[in-house]
Amino acid sequence: MEGSAHPVARHPLDAHAPDVVRVLRDDGTLDPTNDPGLRSDEVLTLYRAMVRARLLDERLVLLQRQGRIGFHIGCKGEEASILGSAFAMRQNDWIFPCYREFAAALWRGMPLQRYVDNMFGNANDPVKGRQMPDHYTWKSGKFGSVSSPIGTQITQAVGFAWAAKIRKEDAAVLVYFGDGATSSNEFHNGMNFAGVFKTPTVFFCRNNGWAISVPTERQTASDTFAQKGIAYGVPGVRCDGNDLFAVVKVTRDAVARAVRGEGPTIIEALTYRLEGHSTSDDPKAYRPEAGLDSWRRLDPIPRLRRHIERTIGWTDAQDKELETELDAELKAAIAVAEKTQAPPLESLFEDVYGELPWHLQEQRDELLRGPRAKGHGH
């Protein structure tokens, strides 16, 4: 590949580079070349899911600012990348998350209440209040367990897909990671193993322009992240990550390839982190507000809305109605989560091992007998 004048999503116009798969035009119509042919009820369901994710992000940031939850890491601007790819996976496929894909977990059936419980770390949190907010798990939806250390899920997803292949079972695995994670040890291990063993893995790189304060040009000297596949014998494709239809198209193609036994694909979704890295981050310290406008114009939600306005005549009134409905649902979940008590003390010692060994029994008994700490709901 020759040097490019538009390196890795350093500029919003990269989304127009010739190799980048795009379907949704600015006027809301679809380019038939790569149109995945979604039914209008599917599009509407995805639109609702994207709006729901946006609303959740906004409300959770507020809750954090009010001190009612400790942390949130959101996906504002990346909704099309996350939901389009999750949607494209079949029911028997699996998803290995990074930490920014709560919308995919909800798509896979994690009840909103469980997600909000995780945000509060209460007794009903799927991970029993053990991890930070936004670190959940949802196995019944074939959705993996969120971990903080960058890149670790990538090789695991390869192994999971490999195991399905060894057992001759029909399952592909989608693994999410960021542009920063392509520098991690596990990205390179994962790509290499997947290439050698032709595992049914879909590597999904959310290139959102930043790894906290570090821009993509400090992450790689490659022209694109998709191109990293060349070295590992893994085909790579870039898509407009703010275009729901393009994301569905390239992910479906990657799944089809995996299912045919042809092995992995790396997808680079060109998108943008419209907010700070998390509620702990102040992006004004390293990126000028002015640069955001061109990305805001590519916001995936208004773009999709233009489409449904054209196709099914979606109206402002319907948006209002949707917001009211989602808001009520979320308020109710928050009220329940906030009232739910903290996990019981003894839960601290459960699940460390399959069975409780003597030393943890001793430590548990010591904690239960001893005085209580100040500072949480006991």
Next chain:
Amino acid sequence: MPQMNMVQAINDALRHEMRRDSRVVVLGEDVGKVGGVFRVTQGLFDEFGDDRVIDTPLSEGGIIGTAIGMALYGLVPVPEIQFSDFIFPAYDQIVSELAKYRYRSGGEYPAKLVIRTPTGGGIRGGHYHSQSPEAQFIHVAGLKVVCPSNPADAKGLLLASIRDPDPVLFFEPKRIYRAAKGEVPEGDHTVPLGKASVVRKGQHVTIVVWGAMLYEALDAANQAAAQGIDCEIIDLRTLWPLDIDTIITSVKKTGRVVVVHEAPKSCGLGGEIVALINEKAFLHLEAPPKRVTGFDTPFPYTLEMEYLPLSHRILPAIIETARY
């Protein structure tokens, strides 16, 4: 002397040494333009530029491996690992390479660098932003391990670490980054490695502690004093090689000892300290040495204040040891 918090004192030490010694370079994730996620390196990029204050790609193995190479060349790298929980992708470089370079090359290639990394809990960080992995480095021959508890020591120990001939793991207790304030000597100020500090003199019970838990031990000691128990508190400062003389002198006086640390109990540094006391002062002991530590579980989120060995858990241990 100016008042500073830990963040400012460490920043001051880095700036001082970078002005004095052009071989000193800082590298890590987000350490450059934005000055680190805890702002410890703030302003250094503007003063020293991109060649000496380097935002790296997201790879701890890459950071430490290249820092070792720079050190072999003759630079003095001070890499930052954003959280000590994220040091493990670099564990191979630290354990297999950094720690053994001098030895395995017959002394030809001493690899000298100081790895700074925030450590410890109490900031609602859950599993991966709270751990205290010091013992996992103490167990490796060839590494020195430091953990300051106040701004003046943070500056003095960091300067001493940078000038020390050996690789140093410099753990910064993030819970007290901004909470611990104090006067910090201007200009050159070093605190020798390997010397503990007796922060409270007492007759009845010795408490060995470091980092953020020092303040919990002080709180517990004050409460114990109200019950007539007079504690001596040793802030270890250098965790390895530790100041055995100060510990043994104190234990010979009190005959009773409580060791406090955030890290899990089993195979923690507390176990080693108790073993050393048994070897060197057994006949002076009036009570079994006690450990008050984190539990042998991953670090929790919601229940973190129950997990940490805070004063409410230290006080009963002091009383039990004193009354044994």
